[in-house]
Amino acid sequence: MIPIKKEGILLCKTELAFENDSVLNPGIIQEENTVHMLYRAVRKGNYSTIGYCKFEGPLQLVQRNNTPLLIPYSDAASKGVEDPRIVKIEGVYYITYTAYDGINALGALVTSTDLLHFDRVGIIVPKFTFDEFKQLAECNNLVNSKYFRHVRHFRPDEEVFLWDKDVIFFPRKINGKLAFLHRIRPGIQLVLIDSLTDLTKEFWNQYFLHFNEHIILDPIGTNHESGFIGGGCPPIETKEGWLLIYHGVYDTSEGYIYSAAAALLDIDDPTKVIARLVDPLFAPELDYEKNGVVSNVVFPTGTALFNDTLYIYYGAADKCIACASLSLNGLLNELLLNKTQNER
Secondary structure, three states: OOOOEEEEEEEOOOOOHHHOOEEEEEEEEEEOOEEEEEEEEEEOOOEEEEEEEEEEOOOEEEEEOOOOOEOOOOHHHOOEEEEEEEEEEOOEEEEEEEEEOOOOEEEEEEEEOOOOOOEEEEEOOOOOOHHHHHHHHOOOOOOOHHHHOOOOOOOOOOOOOOOEEEEEEOOOOEOOEEEEEEEOOOOEEEEEEOOHHHOOHHHHHHHHHOHHHHEEEOOOOOOOOOOEEEEOOOOEEEOOEEEEEEEEEEEEOOEEEEEEEEEEEOOOOOOOEEEEOOOOOEOOOOHHHHOOOOOOEEEEEEEEEEOOEEEEEEEEOOOEEEEEEEEHHHHHHHHHOOEOOOOO
16 A cells, blocks of 8 residues: 555644534645635534635645634524535535434535635435335345445434435536535445436436446445445546545444545546555544544545645544545555456
8 A cells, every 4th residue: 555644633623612522524625725624613512513724735724714604504404514525616616515403414515606605505415215215226126235224213203314425526527417426325326417406306216216327336345344435525536537535434343433445436437436445545543533522533525636745634533633645646556456347
């Protein structure tokens, strides 16, 4: 494996009420030498908003706001907005996050042209019950049986939807279509649309009827990602394909272990997996990664590229924000040593 440098902790909680419990899982957008960070800020009682800070270069903090940048605005996010990701497509910032109401966790979207004013789109993933999903997705017997094990039980009077998180847009259109990843456990799926208005009930009915065609990665083996996986950082366009940094989860007798993982997707058809690392890209090793609100977690959510050095920003033990760096070309070369069959 290529050398990984742990750059250390970049951001910790403060005494400010909106982030006095923890900070974690930042969305990152790089504009020349400036790195904008939109991070999950948690106040005591597990209520999340999205904070903002700015770096010059990959690591030098120069600005940190003392109020949230984004707050919940609907009942769907009454318990918080979590785990933002951000890309810029044709001059518009697409900021995705998980809206949490205490029962349901669903991917949502806001857009902006200046990171000061925001247009709220709302939830963009399907609001289907588990039974509705199962009835459609199991029709052709081609879907991993693990998809039908994640049933949650609540009181009969509660409206419970299939959890659909880790919504992450590609940073440009692919063959003229908007593309985004999302995560219905245990794998990572892809959506291609002409417009956000395409995301209707009928669209999702057809999507789930052919669900196997939209799964790009599923857990494999008995290793670091054998439990479940999920999207991490927005895909990075490279000469070899789309570089996807994601998280893999391994279930142990002492709880889950979250590691960073990497795969390479075809540049024109990202349902085709070109290569996939067999081992973790990096895993919880240091105290701040192994001990926290949720221990043994590295959760990558954003990147910045300076020359050949790729900086990967991640939540550490659901407590703080840290960074790791590596050679981009070194990672691509390592991936190309691990080519795989198309996993679709």
